[in-house]
Amino acid sequence: MGYQHAVTAYRPLIAGNWKMHGVEASLGEARAIGAWLEESPASARVAICPPATLIARLSAAMIGLPVEIGAQDCHSEANGAFTGDVSAEMVAEAGARLVILGHSERRAMHGESDAIVARKVAAALGVGLEPIICVGESLEERKAGAAVTIVEHQVRGSAPEILAGRPFAIAYEPVWAIGTGLVPTLAEIEDVHGAIRDVLGSLFGQAAGAVAILYGGSVKASNAAEILSAENVGGALVGGASLRAADFLPIIAAA
Numbered sequence: 001m002g003y004q005h006a007v008t009a010y011r012p013l014i015a016g017n018w019k020m021h022g023v024e025a026s027l028g029e030a031r032a033i034g035a036w037l038e039e040s041p042a043s044a045r046v047a048i049c050p051p052a053t054l055i056a057r058l059s060a061a062m063i064g065l066p067v068e069i070g071a072q073d074c075h076s077e078a079n080g081a082f083t084g085d086v087s088a089e090m091v092a093e094a095g096a097r098l099v100i101l102g103h104s105e106r107r108a109m110h111g112e113s114d115a116i117v118a119r120k121v122a123a124a125l126g127v128g129l130e131p132i133i134c135v136g137e138s139l140e141e142r143k144a145g146a147a148v149t150i151v152e153h154q155v156r157g158s159a160p161e162i163l164a165g166r167p168f169a170i171a172y173e174p175v176w177a178i179g180t181g182l183v184p185t186l187a188e189i190e191d192v193h194g195a196i197r198d199v200l201g202s203l204f205g206q207a208a209g210a211v212a213i214l215y216g217g218s219v220k221a222s223n224a225a226e227i228l229s230a231e232n233v234g235g236a237l238v239g240g241a242s243l244r245a246a247d248f249l250p251i252i253a254a255a
């Protein structure tokens with residue numbers, strides 16, 4: 001499918017989402033990734049998004065190494081009576097520079113709507129975090145032929161106007177491809193990514209061409225090069241295969 005907005009040059013982003021995996025001992029994997037990248041600089045930006053408890057320690061371990069640190073979520077409010085939550089300022093102070101927002105696991109298990117995600121985006125921007133805004137259809141929606149419509153709607157609802165002129169990324173993660181080993185065809189990925197580029201163009205004009213649109217869902221060493229070569233794919237958001245250096249590094253090298 002054709003898209004109307006020209007893509008400008010930007011560095012692809014390969015981000016690892018550790019989800020609820022990782023304790024102190026896991027820092028060794030991150031150190032191995034950092035050391036390897038120092039020796040063999042990647043063409044892509046590389047980020048690791050550990051659980052909130054590891055952000056500060058991972059940031060300290062990565063000082064001087066070409067690995068950026070991200071959080072997996074933040075609250076939409078600056079502070080308050082929100083037991084168990086962390087604010088954008090808290091994760092930024094701990095060392096995060098990016099933040100994943102609206103991941104399908106948070107949308108499904110924590111009831112996050114597009115409107116909530118949009119408010120979290122505003123909170124993140126308020127402290128200088130770069131949001132990675134996640135969207136993606138369910139299997140039922142894909143089977144019903146509604147994937148593009150659903151994703152367009154999510155982008156419109158989750159990417160507020162305040163993003164204009166600010167760095168951010170979108171991650172297309174079909175829910176049925178997460179942790180399942182299933183991956184859409186390249187044509188299906190390009191179809192959705194082209195639609196996302198078009199929506200961003202209608203929201204942000206020319207600047208839409210500089211937004212990295214990541215693909216996520218069962219990315220691994222064996223499929224990364226093909227996925228990353230697809231039109232309008234500007235990187236990857238990697239779950240399971242980001243937990244070990246031996247699995248993550250070949251994906252980085254494929255970018």
Ligand code: 13P
Pocket residue numbers: 017103173177178179180181216217218219237238239240241
């Ligand atoms: P997997 O790579 O484990 O499928 O997870 C994808 C994901 O949800 C990244 O945010």
